[in-house]
Amino acid sequence: MTFKHLAGWSAALAAVALTTTAVAVGEGGGEASPIYGVTIPDGYRKWELIAPAQEAAPLDELRAVLGNDLAIKAYQDKTLPFPDGTVLVKLAWKHIQSPEFEPASIPGAATTVQVMVKDSKKYTTTGGWGFGRFVNGKPADEAQHQTCFACHQARVQNHDFVFTRYAP
């Protein structure tokens, strides 16, 4: 995907936003996150898988990080920092035992959708990243969003503030 394509996609999204009043949960669009103004990207559920993960108690979640075309290309080419336009989306579900196969845990109810958007000109004080954390399609509050970058900065500054690696 080129920047030209991205620009076209953004324009299409904007047009949809202007003509659509109801946005289904998980379908993109909707309210923007505080501080960063990040929204859930349209069509993200069809994006390529970067990696699954599991989060221990008390959250007990299964997770999967998906990326847009720029993200996937950056991972494949080992490009760091990630280029402007990179978008990563982490989906999370409660972690429940499969009723059909005892050793397996599978996704239960969806919990959060978390988004990182790279824009080095817009997000100059947070490593070029904007953050959005959404519950049932609604952004979490400002206090929660104030914690995003500090943790990413403290732990994964050497990977352009991104935890997830591409699963081999």
Added chain:
Amino acid sequence: MTFKHLAGWSAALAAVALTTTAVAVGEGGGEASPIYGVTIPDGYRKWELIAPAQEAAPLDELRAVLGNDLAIKAYQDKTLPFPDGTVLVKLAWKHIQSPEFEPASIPGAATTVQVMVKDSKKYTTTGGWGFGRFVNGKPADEAQHQTCFACHQARVQNHDFVFTRYAP
């Protein structure tokens, strides 16, 4: 994706198979599974996510099931049985603690790739499904492949012999 597209895709794959001698691990093609003759589909790593899962000890794995376009459409439309041409691929990795975020477990080394292919005319005695289990791109032995259908039949006959549901 239509059957015409699928047919073209298969023809292209066959052409690649005839002209390629070395097949990279995970890149598709390669040896077929015993009993079923199933191969790792080309380009599967770019397919859409159906759901992640976690498997307890002794395997201790993180998993993700991806599907081709027919599979995704069948899940979305709740079509059962899955149509001929449906392909599901389960990727599995060892489950290791993140060195950067203690509560998280992330993918370690890849372990197996497992494939299910729906062809109701070819696989008449196994619910219309062909199975392939691959380790480092090589199919597991015949004894292992003899166990696939019995377990799927015993546990998920009511979901066309498929364990995985679409993660919400």
